[in-house]
Amino acid sequence: MEQTEKKKVVFSGIQTSGAITLGNYLGALKNWVEMQDDFFCFFSLADLHAITVRQDPQKFRQNTLEAYALFLACGIDPQKSIFFIQSHVSAHAELAWILNCYTQFGELSRMTQFKDKSAKYSDNINAGLFTYPSLMAADILLYQTEAVPVGADQKQHLELARNIADRFNHIYGNTFKVPEPYIPKVGAKIMSLQEPEKKMSKSDENVNGCVFILDPPETIMKKFKRAVTDSEAEVRFAEGKDGINNLMSIYSVVTGKTNEQIEADFAGKGYGDFKTAVGESVVELLSPVQHRYKELIADKAYLEKCYSEAAETARKFSQRTLDKVMKKVGFVLK
Numbered sequence: 001m002e003q004t005e006k007k008k009v010v011f012s013g014i015q016t017s018g019a020i021t022l023g024n025y026l027g028a029l030k031n032w033v034e035m036q037d038d039f040f041c042f043f044s045l046a047d048l049h050a051i052t053v054r055q056d057p058q059k060f061r062q063n064t065l066e067a068y069a070l071f072l073a074c075g076i077d078p079q080k081s082i083f084f085i086q087s088h089v090s091a092h093a094e095l096a097w098i099l100n101c102y103t104q105f106g107e108l109s110r111m112t113q114f115k116d117k118s119a120k121y122s123d124n125i126n127a128g129l130f131t132y133p134s135l136m137a138a139d140i141l142l143y144q145t146e147a148v149p150v151g152a153d154q155k156q157h158l159e160l161a162r163n164i165a166d167r168f169n170h171i172y173g174n175t176f177k178v179p180e181p182y183i184p185k186v187g188a189k190i191m192s193l194q195e196p197e198k199k200m201s202k203s204d205e206n207v208n209g210c211v212f213i214l215d216p217p218e219t220i221m222k223k224f225k226r227a228v229t230d231s232e233a234e235v236r237f238a239e240g241k242d243g244i245n246n247l248m249s250i251y252s253v254v255t256g257k258t259n260e261q262i263e264a265d266f267a268g269k270g271y272g273d274f275k276t277a278v279g280e281s282v283v284e285l286l287s288p289v290q291h292r293y294k295e296l297i298a299d300k301a302y303l304e305k306c307y308s309e310a311a312e313t314a315r316k317f318s319q320r321t322l323d324k325v326m327k328k329v330g331f332v333l334k
């Protein structure tokens with residue numbers, strides 16, 4: 001694939017640390033699909049990032065393959081985008097090491113994701129968890145990326161990637177493009193159905209709080225029916241109604257209705273009716289994706305062809321930047 005037209009380069013990634021959730025879909029994946037025509041997109045399954053938390057080898061491999069098939073099922077088009085598996089392109093780990101030497105201990109210590117994850121996994125605060133942002137900076141900077149679509153939770157990492165790029169450019173002259181965050185128009189942040197003050201997260205132990213894209217329809221309906229709400233019985237978007245607000249956001253992104261329309265539609269109706277409607281809308285949204293996924297996951301040869309070709313293209317683009325960096329730093333060239 002050649003970058004024939006002068007489209008802006010976009011890079012984004014997602015960790016394969018668990019099954020993909022409705023939060024990932026509405027907050028990230030849906031936007032990626034929509035960006036494919038207007039941008040030159042690199043999308044990556046960040047499996048190197050995923051091992052900052054202990055993974056069961058068999059499940060980990062399966063999660064990555066499933067995520068690959070699922071993303072294709074959601075509409076990532078290998079003819080339009082370069083959709084690859086991060087560990088297939090060794091330049092990511094190589095540049096990450098180099099960038100580690102241009103990233104300060106103090107900067108990494110301030111990352112809120114590191115603080116949160118080291119509290120959560122206190123028995124395994126490994127060096128990779130700490131230097132996670134330098135690998136993410138490498139992902140982005142290798143492709144001379146101009147825009148990075150990420151959710152609000154990743155903005156701090158992106159800011160650090162910008163600082164690293166600036167610092168390197170300042171020392172060695174212009175080497176990296178300094179990337180801008182790309183905050184999508186509908187930046188839905190989906191919360192847990194059980195603890196609506198926390199974001200829906202694929203590594204959450206409470207699976208009832210989390211809708212997975214591949215959950216069967218009955219499971220999806222059950223999870224929505226059990227969603228935590230409040231003691232009022234009015235479908236209304238308001239402060240203090242985290243559970244209902246979250247269900248309204250989901251319903252709004254899925255159906256395209258505004259909060260006012262939703263409030264009008266459910267005036268005088270109880271939470272039960274509303275939860276059923278939200279559940280049904282999600283089932284309807286996911287049903288074609290699940291259908292397509294079943295076909296794709298059965299076709300291992302096709303999947304392998306797609307990720308191998310994408311890795312080859314990604315290698316070609318990333319190597320140019322890595323070579324430039326190695327030359328500037330002063331390594332003896334091969």
Ligand code: ATP
Binds near residue numbers: 013018021023200
């Ligand atoms: P983990 O539990 O392993 O931290 P996660 O489910 O929080 O994973 P990430 O891999 O960190 O997901 O995020 C992938 C992308 O999905 C990011 O762009 C992130 O902003 C987006 N995302 C994750 N969770 C949500 C959510 N609940 N609502 C909206 N967007 C989300």
Ligand code: LTN
Binds near residue numbers: 011014046139
């Ligand atoms: N850290 C991100 C996933 C990720 C990413 C990236 C996002 C890895 N590399 C590069 C944007 C650009 C996350 O946890 N959501």
